[in-house]
Amino acid sequence: MKVSFYPGCTLKSLAKAYYESNNAVSKNLEVELQELKDWTCCGASSAHITNERLAVSLAARNLGIADQAGMDLIVPCAACFHRLKTADKHLRQGKPVEGLAIKYNGDFNIKSLPDFFWEDVGEKAVRDKVKIPLQSLNPVCYYGCLTLRPPDITDARNPEDPQEMDNVLKSLGANVKNWSFKADCCGGSLTLTRPDLHMKLTQKILDMAQEAGADCIAVACPMCHENLDSKQPEISMASGKLYNIPIFYFTELMGLAFGDPSVKKWLGRHTVDPRPLLREKSLL
Amino acid sequence: MSVAQLPEVIVPNPAFRSQVEEISGERVSDCFQCEKCTNGCPLVFAMDIVPHQIIRSVHLGLKDAVLNSHTIWVCVSCETCTTRCPNNIDIAHVMDSLRQISQREGVKPAQPNIPLFHKIFLASVKRFGRVHEGEMATTYMLKAGGIEELWGMADMEMDMVKTGGLKELLGMAGIGLDMYRKGKLQLLPHFPNRQVKKIFRATETKGK
Numbered sequence: 001m002k003v004s005f006y007p008g009c010t011l012k013s014l015a016k017a018y019y020e021s022n023n024a025v026s027k028n029l030e031v032e033l034q035e036l037k038d039w040t041c042c043g044a045s046s047a048h049i050t051n052e053r054l055a056v057s058l059a060a061r062n063l064g065i066a067d068q069a070g071m072d073l074i075v076p077c078a079a080c081f082h083r084l085k086t087a088d089k090h091l092r093q094g095k096p097v098e099g100l101a102i103k104y105n106g107d108f109n110i111k112s113l114p115d116f117f118w119e120d121v122g123e124k125a126v127r128d129k130v131k132i133p134l135q136s137l138n139p140v141c142y143y144g145c146l147t148l149r150p151p152d153i154t155d156a157r158n159p160e161d162p163q164e165m166d167n168v169l170k171s172l173g174a175n176v177k178n179w180s181f182k183a184d185c186c187g188g189s190l191t192l193t194r195p196d197l198h199m200k201l202t203q204k205i206l207d208m209a210q211e212a213g214a215d216c217i218a219v220a221c222p223m224c225h226e227n228l229d230s231k232q233p234e235i236s237m238a239s240g241k242l243y244n245i246p247i248f249y250f251t252e253l254m255g256l257a258f259g260d261p262s263v264k265k266w267l268g269r270h271t272v273d274p275r276p277l278l279r280e281k282s283l284l
Numbered sequence: 285m286s287v288a289q290l291p292e293v294i295v296p297n298p299a300f301r302s303q304v305e306e307i308s309g310e311r312v313s314d315c316f317q318c319e320k321c322t323n324g325c326p327l328v329f330a331m332d333i334v335p336h337q338i339i340r341s342v343h344l345g346l347k348d349a350v351l352n353s354h355t356i357w358v359c360v361s362c363e364t365c366t367t368r369c370p371n372n373i374d375i376a377h378v379m380d381s382l383r384q385i386s387q388r389e390g391v392k393p394a395q396p397n398i399p400l401f402h403k404i405f406l407a408s409v410k411r412f413g414r415v416h417e418g419e420m421a422t423t424y425m426l427k428a429g430g431i432e433e434l435w436g437m438a439d440m441e442m443d444m445v446k447t448g449g450l451k452e453l454l455g456m457a458g459i460g461l462d463m464y465r466k467g468k469l470q471l472l473p474h475f476p477n478r479q480v481k482k483i484f485r486a487t488e489t490k491g492k
Contacts, residue, residue, distance in 0.1 A: 009414045013470035040413040040480050045361055046402035047409075049383050054487040058409070061479055099486025100479070149363035150374065159367055185326045185362035192424055193398045197330050197358065269466040 133173030297345030413477030
């Protein structure tokens, strides 16, 4: 299967483990990711907060490139996914874009990574690749905001209780826990500007994951990962309660279950070292 | 966060509502104040005018109160309100429009660092076509911290050297080094992109 791929800026820096693990598991599943030629930033939150016309055009530029390739477009970052879907709806309604000459057929789907692996690659293909079932692992799946809401933009089937990532991890054998915080907000765009607010939201998510009996959290968004993983030392210092919960990109867990040899390299990029937990569970 | 004092006697003025409805394309006047937006909002504890009150204030024309609020800046665009509104008002989109009106009309933002961050983020995109996280975050910290805080940090570092807190000092430099070691810092920015610059020029010129 061959698809277009829009990594987004963060996968090339902060979220390198997501980029690498997704590349590896896609290869395992015989998915060929063709990175959009000369892709540029989607504009993220900053553009839509500042100037709507700029926001649409920045995202639409990338859709123009995907349109020419004519294959489904896979978007691993939740914020990029949201911006590209917003521009896609705008173009499909025939609304104008500025600063950009674009002819849009829109003959392709834009997919988030959990949706793509669950709906297009499918359960059987995933199950067939599992060499090390993750039965001893008890993750909760954290989806965050922007692959889900609002459903008019994201086309999410179940924005309040999504299942795609849960299903993928269940096919790996993991003992996925149910919880009610899978679609709550981690305060993503306030990370640098109001760390106090975002840490309060993030701490709540960590607490609720523990209450649900999880020993780790799986995510599908680079900002969610950054907030939940790298802020744990600061949250521990500020609250006096020690947090040490491994946060995985769900593609890392797929790679782990597939027995991919580069797993250790990805796991070495985390703030909270997940390797002790995996060794304890005899998975590494 | 203290709650904003809204005026006791209000003479409704439709001009602001019309402006917001025109810019956002959202029918704010459809709101029947069910408060679902406020009940689902994760940032409500940090807001001075909660979401359903913002909508009602727009409806009544309380322009100054709305544009000067903390709410329009601490809203994190999680889209929960938009998803749950029974009247299909895209409330997160209304918040975007309010921020844009406030910026366009030169209102001093109640949370100045937040629009500053977005400005620096977009400057990085304009310059390189893709955001360069290292450059963007460093520029933001320098500008948002202000000179006093920077001096404060330099002082703290001097103190650490004097009091033998060399370990802490190295620890601070160590965060950057650690990110580099973990491959989370991209050193070189992307090449500038002509089309992206053109998009910025075309969308910036018309009344911002």
